[in-house]
Amino acid sequence: MMPISRLALAGLGALLLAGCSGEAAQDPRKKGTPEVGYVVVETADVPVAVELAGRIAAFEMSEVRPQVTGLIRRRFFTEGAVVRAGQTLYEIDTRLYRAASNEARANLNSAIANAEATRIRAERLKPLAEAQAVAMQDYTDAAAAARAAAAAVQQARAQLQTADVNLQFTRVPAPISGRISRSLFTVGALVTGNQAEPLAVIQGVDPVFVDIQQSSAELLALRRALAQGGAVPGSTSVGLVLEDGSEYPQRGQVQFSEVMVDAGTGTVTLRARFPNPQGLLLPGMFVRARFEQAVDKGAILVPQPALTRNARGEASVFVVDADNKAAERKVTAARAVGSDWVVTDGLKPGEKVIVQGLAKLKPGAPIKPVLASKPQVIAAPKPGSTPASKP
The missing domain is CATH 1.10.287.470 (Helix hairpin bin)
Structure with missing residues (x-):
């Protein structure tokens, strides 16, 4: 009986092996060269967009002060209202x-x-x-x-x-036009011509200034890029994001940049001017300023799924070489724009960067490259198996 049992077991094993090899031959994922999707990269002028913290400042500000001594007899303005230059604000005895x-x-x-x-x-x-x-x-x-x-x-x-x-x-006029603060002295108060406290404060709020803070390190890197020809100055147009997350409907213009670095914060102040016809922007309000400070000349945009980073943070992509094999390439990608990485080094125009089918891709492996815009072909799944797809 022993020889018969061994023969039966051997036959059963052969049948099982034959069945498995048949399934492997029919599995499309284990058959042929893997197909990958690629994009052809080209150079482009990419704006260097920055978003920096800023604070609203009045376009003009004047402290209303008395020039003679006496008792305040009358007040002619409403606190918080808009006053005009030359308008009488107080009358002194x-x-x-x-x-x-x-x-x-x-x-x-x-x-x-x-x-x-x-x-x-x-x-x-x-x-x-x-x-x-x-x-x-x-x-x-x-x-x-x-x-x-x-x-x-x-x-x-x-x-x-x-x-x-x-x-x-004895009639105290408004030095400038703008919105006046609360009155710091009431009717009947004694004021003097050399007092330190103002009677009120007027601030011009149309237009307004936005003081933007940028670190000196970022500004130094930008100026070096401009000096080396890797970038050109960008637009002076600025957009604002308000404290509630909404965008201010009107855009402003950068006026100037400070010529010195704040020793306490290590930042440089940039000043932008914004129209404020509805008085929505108030002095002292915190905002976020968005603008294109420069334009990278000859940068390459790579879709974000195509770029990976190792444990040291080094970026790399797979490209299609001349032999239709996957080649790993180290690149420099310091920032993102929308859904793309801006690659400034490591790629050349016209190269094919693999963006689909990266899961099991290995350097030097043969591949079948197709344009990433080509529709995917999804194979019908077999009963009890996982559906397979080709990019």
């Missing part, structure tokens, strides 16, 4: 300054009358002195008195102008 103006005007009239009398006396003494009817010294004294009286008139006129200016200062 005018009584003392009006009296000073009246006194200066009276002194001027007295000086004018005295000057007229001394001039006439000097004119009368002149012919008498020439005829030696009176002493020449009398005429000399009369002429000097006339000139002194005329100078007194000019002095009195200047004092009157000063008094009138002080009287005008």
Whole structure:
């Protein structure tokens, strides 16, 4: 019985092996050269888009201060409203300054009358002195008195102008147009001409400035790229992302960049100007600024699925070589744009980069390359087996 059992087992094993080999021959995944999808890469001008933190600053700002001393009698504006340049904001008690103006005007009239009398006396003494009817010294004294009286008139006129200016200062105007803050002094408060605290603050909010902070290291790398010809200056147009994540509907323009680095933060300030007709942007508000600071010349865009990184962070892609074999290529890809990586080194225009069928791809393995845009062919699954697909 023993020989028969061994013969039966051997026959059963042969049948099983034959069945397995038949299935393997029919499995499309184990049959023939693997098919991969590729794209032909070309150079392009890729913008270097940056998004940086920024803060809204008023286009103009002025502190409203009194220039004379006195009690505030009236206030002529609504807190938080828009005021115009020259509009009267406060009135300071005018009584003392009006009296000073009246006194200066009276002194001027007295000086004018005295000057007229001394001039006439000097004119009368002149012919008498020439005829030696009176002493020449009398005429000399009369002429000097006339000139002194005329100078007194000019002095009195200047004092009157000063008094009138002080009287005008009792009405405190808006230095600039803009939105005014709350009033820091109420009616009845005593203000002085040399006080440190302002009465209110006016800020011009249409347009506004956005102060953008960029690290000095990023700016240095950008300037080196521009100097070496690897990039060209980009557009000065800037977009804003507000604190709630929404985009500001209007775009601004970069005005200038600071010429020094902030020692405390290590950043350089860039200033952009934005229209603000609806007053949506308020001074002090934090925003995110998006703009194209430069344009990479001759960069290559590679779809993100085609690029892999090793444990050291080094990037690589598979390309189709001249023998239709997979060749691994080290590349430099520091940033992404949309769904693509920007490759600045390691690839040449016209090369075929594999983007599909990378799962089991090995360097040097024979492949059947097809354009990635070609529709995929999906094989019908067998009962009890996993569906197979070809890219």
